[in-house]
Amino acid sequence: MRPEPNLRPADPAQAKRQRWLVLTAFALGALTLLFLLLAQPALYLRMADGLRWRLGLPALAQIDYEQRLALAQQRGESQAGPCAVLLFGDSHLQGLPGSALGAEVSNFAIAGEPAERLAQRIVAYSSVKQSRHIVLLSGANDLVTGRSAAQTAASLSAVLAQIPATTTVSLLGLPPSTQPARPALNAALQALCTARPGCSFVSLEALGDGLGALSPELAATDGIHLSAAGYGRLAVAIQADLPKHAQCAHST
Incomplete structure (x- = not known):
C-alpha cells in the first residue's frame, strides 16, 4: 500500500495571517470600488440600473428624470x-x-x-x-x-x-x-x-x-x-x- 503523506498540523499563526490578508484585500477592493463610484456617479447609475433591469425594476435614471420633470410641470401648471x-x-x-x-x-x-x-x-x-x-x-x-x-x-x-x-x-x-x-x-x-x-x-x-x-x-x-x-x-x-x-x- 502507498504510504499516506505526513500531514502536519496547520500553523495557527500562519492561518490567522492568511485570513487577515484575505480580509484586507477584500476591504481594499471594496473601498476602491466605493471611491470609484463616488467619483463617477454615472457609473454607479449604470451598474445599479443594470441590476434593476435584471430584477424587472425601472431604471433609477428614468425614475429620477420622471420625478424632476413632473415637479417642473406642476410648478407651472397653475397657468393652465x-x-x-x-x-x-x-x-x-x-x-x-x-x-x-x-x-x-x-x-x-x-x-x-x-x-x-x-x-x-x-x-x-x-x-x-x-x-x-x-x-x-x-x-x-x-x-x-x-x-x-x-x-x-x-x-x-x-x-x-x-x-x-x-x-x-x-x-x-x-x-x-x-x-x-x-x-x-x-x-x-x-x-x-x-x-x-x-x-x-x-x-x-x-x-x-x-x-x-x-x-x-x-x-x-x-x-x-x-x-x-x-x-x-x-x-x-x-x-x-x-x-x-x-x-x-x-x-x-
Whole structure:
C-alpha cells in the first residue's frame, strides 16, 4: 500500500495571517470600488440600473428624470386655464409642439413613463380637475417592460378614473410598432373608451406601413419614434378629434 503523506498540523499563526490578508484585500477592493463610484456617479447609475433591469425594476435614471420633470410641470401648471387641452403620455406626445394643435395646450407628457406610473402621477395635477379636454397616449413602455395588454389597459383605466366624468378625453391608440401585444392593447383601449361617456378613441393605424411598423417617412431614425413629418400627422389626427369635445380651446 502507498504510504499516506505526513500531514502536519496547520500553523495557527500562519492561518490567522492568511485570513487577515484575505480580509484586507477584500476591504481594499471594496473601498476602491466605493471611491470609484463616488467619483463617477454615472457609473454607479449604470451598474445599479443594470441590476434593476435584471430584477424587472425601472431604471433609477428614468425614475429620477420622471420625478424632476413632473415637479417642473406642476410648478407651472397653475397657468393652465379651463380652456387648455392637457396632454398626458409618453415620448410620442412629449415631442409634440402645442402650437401644432392650434389650441391652448399644456403638455404634461414624459418620455419613457409607462401608464402604470402615469396613473400614480396624474393625481398630483390640479389642472386635471378643471380642464375641459385631455389627450392621452400611453402604454408602449408598459409593453416594453413585459406587462401584458390586459395589465396595461388596467393602468390606463386607472388614469381615466382620475379624470372628472364631465371632462372629455381623446384616448389615442398606440402608433404602429412590432410589439406583439399592441393590437390587443389598442382593442382594449377602444373598449375602455366606448364604456366611458365623453371619450373618443383615436386610431393611429394610418401612420403605419401596412406591415405593422411606422411608415418610413413618418419614423425617426430609430424606427420607433416619430419624425417631424410623423408629428405633423399626429397633430392632424388629434386636431380632427378636438372640435368634437374642446370648442372652448378654439373659441375667440
